[in-house]
Amino acid sequence: MRLPSLLAGLVVTSFLTACVPTPPTEVSKGFIDGRTTDQGLPAMQAFLPGAPVGAMRGNAEIAADFLDLEFRMESGRALPVMTRFEGPITIGLKGNVPAIALTELQRVLGRIRNEAGLDVSMARPGTEPSIIIDFQPKSALRRAVPSAACFVVPNVSSFGEYMKERRTSTTDWGRITKREKATIFVPADTSPQEVRDCLHEELAQAMGPLNDLFRLPDSVFNDDNFHAVLTGFDMLMLRVHYAPELRSGMNEAEVAARLPAILARLNPSGQGRGGTIKALSPRMWISMVESTFSGRDGARMASAERLIAIARAQGWSNDGRMAFSYFARARARTGSDMAGAIADYNEAARIWRSTPGAAIHVAHVDMQLSAFALSSGQFDQVLVMTERAIPVARQHQNASLLSSLLAMRAEALETLGRRDEARSARLDSLGWARYAFGSDAQVRARMSDIAALASRGARG
Known part of the structure; x- marks a missing residue:
């Protein structure tokens, strides 16, 4: 969110x-x-895409960050297992789509493919997307979730469906063992930058970790909103999230046991680097x-x-x-x-x-x-x-x-x-x-x- x-x-x-x-x-x-x-x-x-910048901290610190991003919600509630899409991820647009949205979406998807290595693309016409991006009036979104500029919800395909199911187990991330579909709700009547910023953060959370942590200085997974676009740290989090050693349904101990080897492979420059686990x-x-x-x-x-x-x-x-x-x-x-x-x-x-x-x-x-x-x-x-x-x-x-x-x-x-x-x-x-x-x-x-x-x- x-x-x-x-x-x-x-x-x-x-x-x-x-x-x-x-x-x-x-x-x-x-x-x-x-x-x-x-x-x-x-x-x-x-903006045009810039040169990728890798994560800048040590792997021990990054491993602790990954676990707190994966196994806790922004509310502080613990999640029993990690979840992800198992297989290719497809994206679809609906609602009153702003003119800038498709251009910004293609840019961020290109970065996610190139920097995080994910198999993600636009859905073919007539197929059901893994992730729908639904553009709605800002006033409607604020009435539904006053504290959010944009947000992502599991297991729904439209704003109407979300409003019907929002207080049920259907939209409870804690009840999910594998991600099948999700919808991102973004204001249609806002600035190009806010559209882009929402696409970056909500796509990353729809596909990857669900939590935000104020302690992260180098990430959009932080409610201070200083970072506007996905960083090298964020791309590493997505790479780890979809590492072949992991799968949906693993608990925190199972993921923690595999993280050192995964990070050594995906972020060798972080091996032995100092850092404080916060x-x-x-x-x-x-x-x-x-x-x-x-x-x-x-x-x-x-x-x-x-x-x-x-x-x-x-x-x-x-x-x-x-x-x-x-x-x-x-x-x-x-x-x-x-x-x-x-x-x-x-x-x-x-x-x-x-x-x-x-x-x-x-x-x-x-x-x-x-x-x-x-x-x-x-x-x-x-x-x-x-x-x-x-x-x-x-x-x-x-x-x-x-x-x-x-x-x-x-x-x-x-x-x-x-x-x-x-x-x-x-x-x-x-x-x-x-x-x-x-x-x-x-x-x-x-x-x-x-x-x-x-x-x-x-x-x-």
Whole structure:
């Protein structure tokens, strides 16, 4: 299940709205050039597949991660056996399929075939797919599962069937001993990036492990939503899940006994590599994460303080979850305690810089700190931070982060009188914003918010 983009994405909006006391002014920059649409915005950009990057941690640590991903649900409930599709996997589309969906689906299926080695393809006409991707109105999905942006369900073939069976054993992953069919529900009326992100995470969970773990710095199997597309670690998890040594119906002890040899074969670079086997996150810490990001305004700071206290009690001094706790408290402080928020963001970045697979997390911190710098007139600092974060956002294919960084850079360049560079960065930003945010109105609103921050900084 992919959560709505509130843990990473909406932090940007929270900062912008907190720092702009008056309604944002209309952006009056010149947008039109040879690549523009009829609305005056550049053509939408899209990512091409990059070079595969392997898992970056040791096999002993990865084995523990695999078992916790396989034998527990996101709720914390234990699963008695592992399950998978035994045989070729076919994919079908139904519902109000967005124009971008087939292109993004073909891209991710190509990656899964090439990087994870799975036998997966589009279903032939007239055949029943193993996995159906059903595009429904976002409002209908939110009514059914308010906490999810998109989700996957076993043993149903349509949204109507899911609504009928959702409280029965039919849709209970814990009752399954082998996967026969599943349906992924994705909003039809959303941005291209959210469609793509849902396809990546939900396809991986429909075929592979069902759990998400906050402790994973290098995976989409993590409810922090920093990673937007499947990583090298995720592809390794799928490879292990479908290793010939394993089969549906095996219990945790049986899988654990086979894992060392499987990982030695599939990930030889992880043999003998150091790493710390991490325990599951306490349910209270997870509850405080949810309260910090989605609770009432008055309760968010109290939840953030409790989050930090739990992380310290767990001894997570150099754990990514400690960094995320600081990141969460920084977000809660934004708008009321700028100095405290900046200190927390810097502490989060310090921990993430020493964490394999967390470069995208540091880039998110750079974006937050760039927003602070932009609003306070530190335009040279905006250029330093965006210059190092933009390549990371591109590599990790996060268009919402990339467009925001480029827009901040454009505003800083404009204010410093480097207008040609500013215009180039702004056009690039707008092209990625159309992919990230969807409608032209949302694109313009985001750009207006960032321009208002720059205006505030220029006034001093």
